[in-house]
Amino acid sequence: MVVLRNIRGWLAGFRGGSLVTPLAILLFLLSCSWTRTLADPGSPHNAVLRVLAWPGYADDDWVSAFEKRFHAKVEVTFVDSDEALWARMHSAVPPPYDVLAANTAEIERYAHAGLLMPLDPSAIPNHRLQRAAFRKLEAIGGLVDGGNTFAMPFTYSSMGLIYDRRQVAVAPHSMRALWDPRYRGKVLDFNSAQHNFSFTALALGYRDPFQLNPAQMRTVARELVALRRNLLTYYTLPEEATALFVQHHAALMFGNYGTQQVELLRRAGVDVGYVIPDEGALAWLDCWAITQGVGNRELAYYWINYMLEPTIGAQLTQREGLANTVTPASNDEVEPSRRLVWLQRVESIGQREALWQRIEAGERLGSFPK
Template identity: 70%
Template sequence: MWRRFTTVVGRVIPGAGSRCRKRGWVTPVTVVILGLSFLWTGTLADSNTPRQSVLRVLAWPGYADDDWVQAFEKRFHAKVEVTIVDSDEALWAQMHSAVPPPFDVLAANTAEIARYAQAGMLSPLDLTKIPNRRWQQPFFQRLSDIRGLVNAGHAYAIPFTWSSMGLIYDRKQFAVAPSSMRVMWDPRYRGKVLDFNSAQHNFSFAALALGYPDPFHLTPGQMRDVARELVNLRRNLLTYYTLPEEATALFVQHHAALMFGNYGTQQVEQLRKAGVDVGYVMPDEGALAWLDCWAITRNASNLDLAHQWLDYMQEPEIGKQLTQREGLANTMMPVPGGASDAGPKLVWLQLVENIGQREALWQRIESGDRLRTFPQ
């Protein structure tokens, strides 16, 4: 029989050992959790037995649960190998870990989908092979209306789930709910703030906090200002986190007061299940929002099986379970404000002006470079 197991590579789980500390605050290592789906433990199969199709999935936590995978394997007589990532940077690194990339389907936000499509790493979709799209809200069916999903008349991804990236706060430490992102810099919360470890999102949310109208296309002067603001934010940080489970453990263990919620409502759900009385707000400056989608890689080994996975992920029961388990919205649920703007405070992610520059600056910020070393 086949036996499922999960390997964890390069991670120190909070509460399960020592943590690396730099300059007085915790710096977790960016990691990838590799969910390797099936190890043969029985007798060798007869050489005449038809070889199983293998689907290699690259996704985020909660997007490819074991019971979903098992049901898919049984229905389509396939083997599924799942790799879980914890950041956009880790996703990009995994897609460049080998030539060709060792994956058939991936889940990424719309900005990243545009990036992969422009790099020629995705395969155009045959929408006739994804009939379960009929269950989606009309906005999510109109792919050409969603920035980043259609290029040169070809659709490259199907929406799966979305969330705002608001502020999560401990109600016991806030008499009144915070209304501005500037609260993350408030010295009253020194050592009590958690931030997500990502170059792209940190520069964008800090740009919003500074009042810049376009957080995804910063001028050189704005980039310098944002970098310095992120250096100043370190004074208040307990640490950076990557996975939602890590954030929950840190929030509980260290009695954090405030967190930039990269995973949004998913993290709120986890914290409340852990017994923390948290609130969730979209700040006055606006909250970043992501729409994660499924796509097929250019080098997918079995296009039919890959399309079947995308179609399977649109089944109503999968969407309902995603919301129940993770607290994330599914594409069958109405989106406030009609979704193209999804309410006045949501700022949907876009491809940024210079990924390399943001990542280079972020490495310096995250590693603890002093403010005086940054350009004035």
């Protein structure tokens, strides 16, 4: 508006036409360009946006279309775990990324660590297109703190139990099926300290799987050691899990990526079923956020708004089998359920990761106290 008023005032001095010369017009155009540069040093033209995300969240065709529309370059870095995401965000000061995608529990963690910039939802017009449950940001744990909004919902999934119908005739009713000796050597598990402790606590009937007391922590650790007897191996990415499931004829899998993995396995020709256990299942809601050290704030807002376009949401669901926050889910497997337990911050990430390193390394059960 300041620029517009300056232009109007500048043109007013030339009314009558006698002073509007080619030189004057040139000076006017240069003035506009110079004024815009001062007013908006973060102009997206020829700028670079650094994106930190999960596979499937920044496909090549989406990135190319964004670059053309906003005359910018996008550099995408993919991660395969929450731990890798945290490490990337601490690889330099300030973090070498502008926008990131993370679940609500991690968003809360990052905000408390001072790594995220508060968002202005009004600067993201497509937020108005989201389904009602995702427009109420203050009702979603981890997104709003001290009156500041730190992230915008993007996609979600339950973390249920995936099973091969040919080997498991009756759908399992509990995550405890992963420990069933009938499936020795035929179970796949996601390589994550936080989620393994949480889903095991849920399977044991603990009221709060994210806030374990010392006795519960010891019990869960021993259960995860016992689970190794049935494991084929651990996986990180959904594509890796699909390849392992097919190649080694796995029977059961903890589906960290949920419906995304179901879609991949069915495309690979495997007749799999997917269940939410009776005790409930963990669920994640991934959101876009802007880092505190963002290099181009305007371009970062454009990216988040672009990710909330209905076309992007529909393609995300079609390609990845993941629900989006704009278009309605098409089946019960991706629709929120009362039995879903949304991820929250845990009592001690450091303690869980220390124990997990010992479990993954193969330490014997006797080395873990009761």
